[in-house]
Amino acid sequence: RKEVEQDPGPFNVPEGATVAFNCTYSNSASQSFFWYRQDCRKEPKLLMSVYSSGNEDGRFTAQLNRASQYISLLIRDSKLSDSATYLCVVRHNTDKLIFGTGTRLQVFP
Amino acid sequence: EAGVAQSPRYKIIEKRQSVAFWCNPISGHATLYWYQQILGQGPKLLIQFQNNGVVDDSQLPKDRFSAERLKGVDSTLKIQPAKLEDSAVYLCASSLLSWGETQYFGPGTRLLVL
Numbered sequence: 001r002k003e004v005e006q007d008p009g010p011f012n013v014p015e016g017a018t019v020a021f022n023c024t025y026s027n028s029a030s031q032s033f034f035w036y037r038q039d040c041r042k043e044p045k046l047l048m049s050v051y052s053s054g055n056e057d058g059r060f061t062a063q064l065n066r067a068s069q070y071i072s073l074l075i076r077d078s079k080l081s082d083s084a085t086y087l088c089v090v091r092h093n094t095d096k097l098i099f100g101t102g103t104r105l106q107v108f109p
Numbered sequence: 110e111a112g113v114a115q116s117p118r119y120k121i122i123e124k125r126q127s128v129a130f131w132c133n134p135i136s137g138h139a140t141l142y143w144y145q146q147i148l149g150q151g152p153k154l155l156i157q158f159q160n161n162g163v164v165d166d167s168q169l170p171k172d173r174f175s176a177e178r179l180k181g182v183d184s185t186l187k188i189q190p191a192k193l194e195d196s197a198v199y200l201c202a203s204s205l206l207s208w209g210e211t212q213y214f215g216p217g218t219r220l221l222v223l
Contacts, residue, residue: 004151042216043200043215043216043217044200044214046211087151087152095157095164096154096165097152097154097212098154099151099152099153101151102151
């Protein structure tokens with residue numbers, strides 16, 4: 001079983017739609033959680049950290065459920081520029097980052 | 110502020126050949142990471158340096174891969190000899206310290222082994 005599991009997609013949604021990505025992790029000792037964005041043939045970039053209380057950054061909302069070992073990312077009012085792969089990332093207490101395989105999002109006009 | 114620099118950007122070699130990649134982290138960043146990203150997968154950590162010391166190399170295939178960061182600044186990753194399954198993007202990242210700091214990635218080196 002992979003340590004971080006994501007649905008690879010692709011998710012094809014129209015502009016303006018709301019889309020949600022889910023991620024599960026297996027190591028209950030994981031300390032912190034992130035969503036990274038990776039554009040085609042580019043490097044990953046930090047999108048946002050994920051906190052137990054949930055956090056929002058503009059159109060993006062991330063939530064963490066430690067009991068269920070589940071992380072989510074919600075994107076509201078999708079833009080064409082949101083098309084990318086979204087990587088769920090877990091940090092161990094050793095500082096090691098474990099990446100999921102990513103979920104590909106394609107927003108169409 | 111300049112980002113993480115990597116070279117070359119692309120490399121094509123035949124199996125059993127050797128190859129080396131170079132990374133220059135963001136100035137002042139003590140921690141440097143090498144990741145391997147195979148097509149369709151997320152990045153996988155190969156090795157982590159804190160200054161010039163190795164923190165974690167548990168997933169580095171040490172029979173063919175080696176890495177060094179002699180002066181605690183730039184780093185090289187070498188593969189000798191390469192196999193077909195080494196075809197991947199090799200990403201270098203750096204962070205200011207280690208614990209809890211954001212990792213910033215370079216553009217990567219895309220390796221194709223024929």
